[in-house]
Amino acid sequence: MSKGSIRGQVAVVGVGETTYYKRGESPDAxxxxxxxxxxxxxxxAGISPKQIDGFCSFSDDRNDPTRLSAALGIPTMxxxxxxxxxxxxGAAGAISNAAAAIHAGYADVVVAYRALAQGQFGRFxxxxxxxxxxxxxxxxxxxxxxxxxxSFAMKVVRFMHDHKIGPNTLRAISMASYHxxxxxxxxxxxxxxxxxxxxxxxxxxxxxxxxxxxxCMENDGAAAIILTSPERARDMKQKPVYLLGAAQGSxxxxxxxxxxxxxxxSSNFTQLTARMYEMAGVTAKDVDVAQIYENFxxxxxxxxxxxxxxxxxxxxxxxxxxxxxxxxxxxxxxxxGNLAECYMHGLGLQIEAIRQLRxxxxxxxxxxxxxxxxxxxxxxxxxxxxxGTEEVL
Amino acid sequence: MSANAYYxxxxxxxxxxxxxxLDKPYWEGTRAHKLMVQRCNxxxxxxxxxxxxxxxxxxxxxxxxxxxxxxxxYSYERIWHPVHPALKERGPYLVVLIELPQxxxxxxxxxxxxxxxxxxxxxxxxxxxxxxxxxxxxxxxxLVQWKLV
Numbered sequence: 001m002s003k004g005s006i007r008g009q010v011a012v013v014g015v016g017e018t019t020y021y022k023r024g025e026s027p028d029a030x031x032x033x034x035x036x037x038x039x040x041x042x043x044x045a046g047i048s049p050k051q052i053d054g055f056c057s058f059s060d061d062r063n064d065p066t067r068l069s070a071a072l073g074i075p076t077m078x079x080x081x082x083x084x085x086x087x088x089x090g091a092a093g094a095i096s097n098a099a100a101a102i103h104a105g106y107a108d109v110v111v112a113y114r115a116l117a118q119g120q121f122g123r124f125x126x127x128x129x130x131x132x133x134x135x136x137x138x139x140x141x142x143x144x145x146x147x148x149x150x151s152f153a154m155k156v157v158r159f160m161h162d163h164k165i166g167p168n169t170l171r172a173i174s175m176a177s178y179h180x181x182x183x184x185x186x187x188x189x190x191x192x193x194x195x196x197x198x199x200x201x202x203x204x205x206x207x208x209x210x211x212x213x214x215x216c217m218e219n220d221g222a223a224a225i226i227l228t229s230p231e232r233a234r235d236m237k238q239k240p241v242y243l244l245g246a247a248q249g250s251x252x253x254x255x256x257x258x259x260x261x262x263x264x265x266s267s268n269f270t271q272l273t274a275r276m277y278e279m280a281g282v283t284a285k286d287v288d289v290a291q292i293y294e295n296f297x298x299x300x301x302x303x304x305x306x307x308x309x310x311x312x313x314x315x316x317x318x319x320x321x322x323x324x325x326x327x328x329x330x331x332x333x334x335x336x337g338n339l340a341e342c343y344m345h346g347l348g349l350q351i352e353a354i355r356q357l358r359x360x361x362x363x364x365x366x367x368x369x370x371x372x373x374x375x376x377x378x379x380x381x382x383x384x385x386x387x388g389t390e391e392v393l
Numbered sequence: 394m395s396a397n398a399y400y401x402x403x404x405x406x407x408x409x410x411x412x413x414x415l416d417k418p419y420w421e422g423t424r425a426h427k428l429m430v431q432r433c434n435x436x437x438x439x440x441x442x443x444x445x446x447x448x449x450x451x452x453x454x455x456x457x458x459x460x461x462x463x464x465x466x467y468s469y470e471r472i473w474h475p476v477h478p479a480l481k482e483r484g485p486y487l488v489v490l491i492e493l494p495q496x497x498x499x500x501x502x503x504x505x506x507x508x509x510x511x512x513x514x515x516x517x518x519x520x521x522x523x524x525x526x527x528x529x530x531x532x533x534x535x536l537v538q539w540k541l542v
Contacts, residue, residue, distance in 0.1 A: 127477040138408035143504050144401050145488045147476040154468035154490050161515050207471040257442030259490050
C-alpha cells in the first residue's frame with residue numbers, strides 16, 4: 001500500500017435508489033425520497049438504518065443529516081459532511097469523504113446520499129428571472145449566458161478545437177447511454193432507443209456540440225450508498241466492493257471568475273487522475289468498465305481523455321458506439337447514466353460501478369474487476385473514484 | 394442607442410455592481426466607454442474577474458488599468474434554446490469568450506454582434522462596442538459587446 005492510501009481500507013456494502021421520475025413527477029416529497037433510498041441501501045446491505053452513524057452528501061443537498069438522524073431514530077450521529085461545490089462534482093467526493101472518515105475512525109457505517117425533487121423545488125436548466133445580476137453573474141447573465149449548458153459549452157468548443165476532435169464522438173457517447181438503458185428497467189429512457197438519425201435531427205440546445213441528446217435529463221428521485229470497514233463488511237449481505245483510490249479538487253485557478261480558468265478547455269480532472277491511479281495501484285489499462293458523469297457528452301469525452309482512457313489523437317477512432325457498449329473496448333455508462341437512466345447528480349453512476357463489480361448490472365461486463373466512476377466534469381471541484389473486487393487487493 | 398438596437402431584447406438581468414464595491418470601477422468605466430481591467434499595483438499582473446487579492450503575489454494593493462478594447466475570439470457558442478422569458482422570440486444568438494492579449498490574456502464574455510447564424514472562427518480579431526442601456530433611468534448600464542474587425 002502506498003503512503004496515505006485508502007486502497008482496500010473501506011468497503012461499499014449497500015446501494016439503493018428510489019423509483020426514478022421525470023422532473024416534477026415524484027409523488028413524494030424530496031425528504032421522503034431520501035429516506036426511501038437510504039432504507040433501500042440498508043436493506044441491500046442487510047443492516048438496520050439505526051446502524052448508520054455518518055452522513056455525507058454534496059451539491060448543497062437540502063436534506064440535512066440532523067433531520068435524517070432524527071427521522072430515522074439514529075442513536076448516535078458521528079459524522080455530517082457536505083462536499084462543497086455545485087453540479088454533480090461531489091458525487092465521488094461524498095463517497096471518498098465517507099471512506100476517509102471510516103478509515104480515520106470518525107464513524108463506522110456512513111451513507112452517501114442525494115435526493116432531488118425539482119417539482120417541490122426549482123429547476124436546474126432555467127435562467128434566473130431576477131431583475132439584477134451581481135458578482136460573477138453580472139458578467140454573464142446580461143449577455144444571455146445563464147444555464148449549465150451555456151456555461152460549459154465554450155469549454156467543449158475550445159477542447160474540440162485544440163485537439164481537432166469531431167462531433168461524431170459525442171453522438172457515440174450519447175448512444176452508448178441510450179443503448180444500455182434499453183436493458184435497465186429503472187431507466188427513464190427504458191423502451192426509448194436512440195438512433196443516429198434521431199440524434200442528428202434533434203434540436204440544438206447550444207451549437208456546435210450540444211444537441212438535445214447531448215444533455216442530461218432533469219429528474220426526481222434519490223440514491224444512497226453505504227460504506228463501512230472491511231471487517232464489518234464481512235458480516236453483511238453483499239459481496240463487498242472496495243474503494244481502491246479517489247481524488248477530488250481541481251487545478252490552478254479552475255474557478256477563476258468569468259471563464260478565466262488557467263486550463264480552460266478541460267473537464268478539470270487533469271491534476272486528479274495520476275494521484276488516484278497511483279493510490280489505487282492500477283492504471284487506465286486496468287479499467288474494465290467506466291461510469292463517467294454526463295452533464296453533457298463533451299464533458300464525458302474530456303473526462304475520459306483526462307483519465308488516460310484514450311489519447312486526444314485516438315479520440316475520433318475510439319469514441320464509436322461499438323467500442324463503448326458491453327463487449328466493446330471499454331463499456332461506458334452501463335446503466336444509461338445521467339442521459340438515459342436518471343440524473344441523480346451522478347450518484348447513480350457510482351451505484352452502477354458497484355453493481356458491475358458485484359456482477360449485478362443489467363448490462364453486466366464479464367468478469368469486471370476494476371470500475372471507474374467520475375463525477376461532475378467542468379465544475380470545480382470535481383471528484384473521481386476507482387473501485388475493485390476483493391481479488392484485485 | 395435605441396432599445397431595438399440592442400443585441401438581445403430588454404428584460405434580461407441588468408448588471409449591478411457587487412455590494413462590496415469590488416467591481417465598481419469596471420462598471421463606471423463601461424459608462425465612459427472605457428475597458429477597465431483589474432491590475433496589481435505591486436507585481437503588475439492583470440486579473441479577471443476582479444478579486445480582493447492578487448492571485449500571483451498576494452498583494453491587496455490592486456488597481457485598475459484602462460486597456461485597449463481589442464481582442465480575439467478564444468471560444469464561442471450559438472445558443473438556440475432560450476432559458477429566460479426575454480429570449481423566447483430572439484432566435485439563435487452568439488456568446489463569445491474574448492481573450493485580451495494586451496492585458497495578460499484575461500478573458501471576457503460578451504455577444505458577437507451581427508447575424509446570430511454567422512460562422513464564427515476561433516482566433517478572429519474583434520473590437521469592443523459599448524451598448525448603452527438607459528431604459529431604466531434609475532439603473533443605466535453599459536454592456537461591452539464585440540464585433541469582428
